[in-house]
Amino acid sequence: MSWNLLENLLGSWSFRPQHASRRKHSQSLEDASCLIRIESLEARQVPTALTIQIDYSYDTNQFFDTQAKKDLLQSVADMYSARITDDLLAINPSGNNTWNALFTNPATGTQTSVHNLVVPTDTIVLYAGGRDLSQGTLGVGGPGGYSGVPNSFFTTVDQRGQAGAAGSHPTDFGPWGGSITFDTVGTDWYFGTTPPDPSSPQYDFMSVAMHEIGHVLGFGTSDSFHTFVSNGTFTGPKADAEFGGKPQLASDRSHWVDGLKDGNQETSMDPSIAAGTRKLFTALDWAALDDIGWQTTPITVPIVTLPGATSTYTRGGPAVAVDPTATFANPDSLSLSGAKLTLGLTMNAGSYDFLSIQTGNGITKSGANIKYNGVTIGTYSNGSRSTQFTLKFNSKATDAAVQACLENLAFSTTSKKAGTLNRTVSIALTNIEGVNTVAATKVVKVA
Numbered sequence: 001m002s003w004n005l006l007e008n009l010l011g012s013w014s015f016r017p018q019h020a021s022r023r024k025h026s027q028s029l030e031d032a033s034c035l036i037r038i039e040s041l042e043a044r045q046v047p048t049a050l051t052i053q054i055d056y057s058y059d060t061n062q063f064f065d066t067q068a069k070k071d072l073l074q075s076v077a078d079m080y081s082a083r084i085t086d087d088l089l090a091i092n093p094s095g096n097n098t099w100n101a102l103f104t105n106p107a108t109g110t111q112t113s114v115h116n117l118v119v120p121t122d123t124i125v126l127y128a129g130g131r132d133l134s135q136g137t138l139g140v141g142g143p144g145g146y147s148g149v150p151n152s153f154f155t156t157v158d159q160r161g162q163a164g165a166a167g168s169h170p171t172d173f174g175p176w177g178g179s180i181t182f183d184t185v186g187t188d189w190y191f192g193t194t195p196p197d198p199s200s201p202q203y204d205f206m207s208v209a210m211h212e213i214g215h216v217l218g219f220g221t222s223d224s225f226h227t228f229v230s231n232g233t234f235t236g237p238k239a240d241a242e243f244g245g246k247p248q249l250a251s252d253r254s255h256w257v258d259g260l261k262d263g264n265q266e267t268s269m270d271p272s273i274a275a276g277t278r279k280l281f282t283a284l285d286w287a288a289l290d291d292i293g294w295q296t297t298p299i300t301v302p303i304v305t306l307p308g309a310t311s312t313y314t315r316g317g318p319a320v321a322v323d324p325t326a327t328f329a330n331p332d333s334l335s336l337s338g339a340k341l342t343l344g345l346t347m348n349a350g351s352y353d354f355l356s357i358q359t360g361n362g363i364t365k366s367g368a369n370i371k372y373n374g375v376t377i378g379t380y381s382n383g384s385r386s387t388q389f390t391l392k393f394n395s396k397a398t399d400a401a402v403q404a405c406l407e408n409l410a411f412s413t414t415s416k417k418a419g420t421l422n423r424t425v426s427i428a429l430t431n432i433e434g435v436n437t438v439a440a441t442k443v444v445k446v447a
């Protein structure tokens with residue numbers, strides 16, 4: 001089987017009863033004085049990074065049986081913390097202000113309650129674990145519910161100071177947290193930090209964790225998400241601006257339609273993932289979280305520029321750099337691990353054309369490996385008329401290393417009989433933490 005569902009439909013809806021009760025309570029709380037008080041609190045606070053506090057106390061099936069697996073989940077939580085700021089009120093039970101946090105126990109799938117859970121400011125609690133999920137299901141995730149909350153404590157537990165989370169068509173979401181569960185039987189997991197090999201039969205844990213935490217934060221599971229569901233599409237303004245239209249939703253109305261891409265990158269929050277694939281949040285996934293009510297920092301797309309003069313190649317001579325003054329800017333310091341650099345011919349490609357990378361500027365080759373200042377940063381394969389040159393970076397690739405590779409991308413022909421039409425080549429970097437560079441093109445003259 002080449003793909004797997006991220007979860008069955010019931011999974012992400014495990015808290016429907018809590019949703020229903022929340023709506024009912026919210027409506028009774030729409031008095032003006034209450035809302036004004038909350039707004040004045042928000043105005044005082046400077047949004048800070050969201051903390052995701054992971055709790056393994058219900059991982060009684062020991063899915064997270066090594067520190068490395070816990071570290072990997074933490075690294076995914078950190079990706080959210082790096083892009084989300086908000087100002088969530090603490091839930092500090094005391095006196096009459098008591099409550100029960102309700103969530104799906106990861107190990108059993110049954111509803112579990114914790115009495116008087118303490119949730120710090122700007123923090124959500126994430127219960128993580130595993131159990132044998134149904135065939136073809138990799139993970140389940142969703143926000144928790146609550147019970148036994150007195151009126152005096154209600155807005156704190158239900159909305160955590162997010163005024164927009166009240167009402168019948170909310171535009172914000174302030175959960176205490178929730179739970180995520182991973183399949184323990186029958187799924188071949190990949191627990192690597194670098195993306196899996198495309199030929200691998202394993203399923204990428206980081207990708208599934210990213211998806212399930214997305215559900216905990218309200219994607220497909222919050223009232224504010226459903227505020228923007230209309231005719232099977234998502235109408236949130238940030239998402240629609242990013243997508244250039246209204247993205248189609250899956251029939252469960254909790255995911256993008258299967259296979260939906262943002263640019264040429266498949267979204268994280270569609271319902272399935274192929275083996276050997278890493279899918280992190282695309283700009284569209286982030287934009288939807290913003291519409292749900294999280295204050296997200298957009299990803300700045302890395303940029304490749306080719307400012308140099310047109311290069312001229314003499315047939316039969318040594319290869320010529322496409323642009324020795326090429327630059328690479330990565331203002332968000334996105335990880336380049338797993339990113340792919342391509343050089344392809346888009347106009348007037350000829351039978352004898354050859355695309356490769358030169359040594360120099362710190363770049364050396366060893367077999368299929370590329371080294372920068374002696375450190376292997378990736379593997380490459382040469383290109384031709386119909387095949388792109390590709391260079392896949394590993395976790396050692398730095399911005400400087402990528403720039404050196406860009407400067408060294410080269411054109412040549414394998415015969416003096418090659419045609420002399422101007423070639424147009426295209427250079428792009430793809431799969432950089434869910435965003436791609438815009439392809440840069442350059443003309444190479446052939447004499």
Ligand SMILES: [Zn+2]
Nearest residue numbers: 006007012255
């Ligand atoms: Zn899902």
